[in-house]
Amino acid sequence: MSRKASISAREFETQAIAQLSALLGVASRLTRNPADAQDLVQDTLLKAMRARDQFESGTNMRAWLLRILTNTFINRYRRGGLERSVLDGPDADPLADGWISASTMESMRDPESQALRPMLEQEIKRILDELPEEFRLAVVLSDVEELSYKEIADIMGCPIGTVMSRLHRGRRLLKGRLYEHARALGIVGPEALVGDTSEKQEPVIDLAQYREKRVARS
Amino acid sequence: MTSSCRNISPLLEAFGDEELAADKLLEVEQHLVDCNTCGERVRLNQALHVSVRSAVRAAAPVMPGFEERIAAALRAESLREESIDQAVEHEAQHSRMLSWRSVVPVAAAAALTLVWAASTSKQQVQSAGTTSEAHLTTADRLLEELVDHHMNARGPRVTEPALLSQLEPEVGVPLNLPSLKAYGARWEGANVVPVSNQHAASLRYVMGGKHVTLYVYNSTRVPIESRLTARTVRNNEHVYVGTRRGVSIAAAEHRGVGYALASDFSDDESAELVAAVY
Numbered sequence: 001m002s003r004k005a006s007i008s009a010r011e012f013e014t015q016a017i018a019q020l021s022a023l024l025g026v027a028s029r030l031t032r033n034p035a036d037a038q039d040l041v042q043d044t045l046l047k048a049m050r051a052r053d054q055f056e057s058g059t060n061m062r063a064w065l066l067r068i069l070t071n072t073f074i075n076r077y078r079r080g081g082l083e084r085s086v087l088d089g090p091d092a093d094p095l096a097d098g099w100i101s102a103s104t105m106e107s108m109r110d111p112e113s114q115a116l117r118p119m120l121e122q123e124i125k126r127i128l129d130e131l132p133e134e135f136r137l138a139v140v141l142s143d144v145e146e147l148s149y150k151e152i153a154d155i156m157g158c159p160i161g162t163v164m165s166r167l168h169r170g171r172r173l174l175k176g177r178l179y180e181h182a183r184a185l186g187i188v189g190p191e192a193l194v195g196d197t198s199e200k201q202e203p204v205i206d207l208a209q210y211r212e213k214r215v216a217r218s
Numbered sequence: 219m220t221s222s223c224r225n226i227s228p229l230l231e232a233f234g235d236e237e238l239a240a241d242k243l244l245e246v247e248q249h250l251v252d253c254n255t256c257g258e259r260v261r262l263n264q265a266l267h268v269s270v271r272s273a274v275r276a277a278a279p280v281m282p283g284f285e286e287r288i289a290a291a292l293r294a295e296s297l298r299e300e301s302i303d304q305a306v307e308h309e310a311q312h313s314r315m316l317s318w319r320s321v322v323p324v325a326a327a328a329a330l331t332l333v334w335a336a337s338t339s340k341q342q343v344q345s346a347g348t349t350s351e352a353h354l355t356t357a358d359r360l361l362e363e364l365v366d367h368h369m370n371a372r373g374p375r376v377t378e379p380a381l382l383s384q385l386e387p388e389v390g391v392p393l394n395l396p397s398l399k400a401y402g403a404r405w406e407g408a409n410v411v412p413v414s415n416q417h418a419a420s421l422r423y424v425m426g427g428k429h430v431t432l433y434v435y436n437s438t439r440v441p442i443e444s445r446l447t448a449r450t451v452r453n454n455e456h457v458y459v460g461t462r463r464g465v466s467i468a469a470a471e472h473r474g475v476g477y478a479l480a481s482d483f484s485d486d487e488s489a490e491l492v493a494a495v496y
Binding site: 010012013017020027029034037038039041043046048102106121124125139140142148149167174218 | 231283299
């Protein structure tokens with residue numbers, strides 16, 4: 001009763017090695033540690049090798065490997081599962097899309113200086129690492145690996161609507177923190193409320209102030 | 219934000235992710251023609267998308283040697299699979315031969331072979347003897363190496379059971395930690411030791427103040443049983459035992475994985491212990 005794999009060991013090795021960079025990128029953001037990330041990728045590929053007869057030829061090998069990687073991470077590195085308590089709570093960040101003007105958004109997306117780019121990358125990496133795990137994973141799978149909502153839902157074991165919600169909340173947190181960063185660097189100035197002012201009487205000019213008011217109200 | 223923006227805004231992320239249904243796509247595109255604020259939202263989302271991708275990829279380059287490490291691990295796994303497949307195939311063939319319908323013709327063939335063998339030249343007999351001796355010498359050498367590693371054990375490379383799997387690629391067989399707690403043994407850690415041209419995992423335990431080493435290896439590549447004495451323990455399980463330089467060695471095989479236990483205990487105790495590890 002020999003193994004009946006749909007893909008030979010040699011073929012699997014070739015295809016898996018081609019996905020190393022993608023797997024390492026996601027593993028690094030999950031573990032936040034290069035050595036752990038390399039171990040996670042190795043564990044993932046060995047598991048995938050043993051289970052390769054379950055891989056459906058013609059489907060997305062990268063998405064399949066990422067699903068194994070995510071499960072391995074949850075089972076081995078975080079036995080308690082992902083940070084669901086954080087996810088189930090209210091939004092931690094109050095920044096809403098309508099609060100930033102078009103000119104501020106333009107300044108944020110184009111700091112007009114290549115010199116700022118490495119700093120921005122570091123900042124994005126830091127902010128990403130601070131995001132709750134499930135937001136971080138959704139953002140990385142979508143923005144870095146460019147997987148579809150359906151593929152991300154399969155990997156994360158949740159409905160597509162949940163993927164959209166996690167993506168939205170993760171990106172909103174990212175934008176909010178980048179806005180603070182851009183303000184600290186002087187790339188954008190204090191922002192007045194824009195858009196439909198009839199609903200919001202008090203212009204929110206600073207996130208710290210907003211939080212203070214929010215705490216005071218609660 | 220206009221009321222139109224309020225309707226369109228929730229769709230902009232899915233628009234950027236190319237996940238919008240065709241009718242909504244048209245609606246968003248028409249809105250973007252006239253609305254600079256929503257257009258800027260889309261561009262900010264795109265900029266963020268590109269920045270995140272660039273930041274993540276820059277932060278995790280594939281380091282030199284990592285690809286080779288993975289390739290070696292996958293090849294070791296492939297070899298392990300092959301050896302298990304061969305062992306399973308061998309077992310299947312063996313069990314097929316046990317059918318009584320096969321016994322008569324096989325016995326007849328064996329008798330003919332014996333007659334033929336008795337009439338062959340002396341040279342052939344000598345050749346067979348030499349092969350057998352070479353086999354025994356290999357087993358002796360392997361046993362000596364296992365005893366050496368037991369008596370001169372290095373510090374453990376792994377002390378967390380969860381990390382034991384990291385040694386699997388080198389050893390080429392799955393590694394699960396037998397607790398042996400029922401015998402009062404405490405696990406100290408694991409290492410990988412060379413045994414001739416192969417590698418075995420060396421799991422060290424302390425039991426009653428004495429050290430016990432459990433070797434785990436690919437049984438087809440580390441054949442030591444031929445120089446040990448067969449014995450049946452527990453529920454008809456076959457193990458092999460013997461003593462070298464005062465060290466008791468008990469060996470067993472299960473699904474292509476070999477286990478050899480080296481200790482200062484008696485052969486009976488070693489045999490009992492090795493039968494308890496799988």
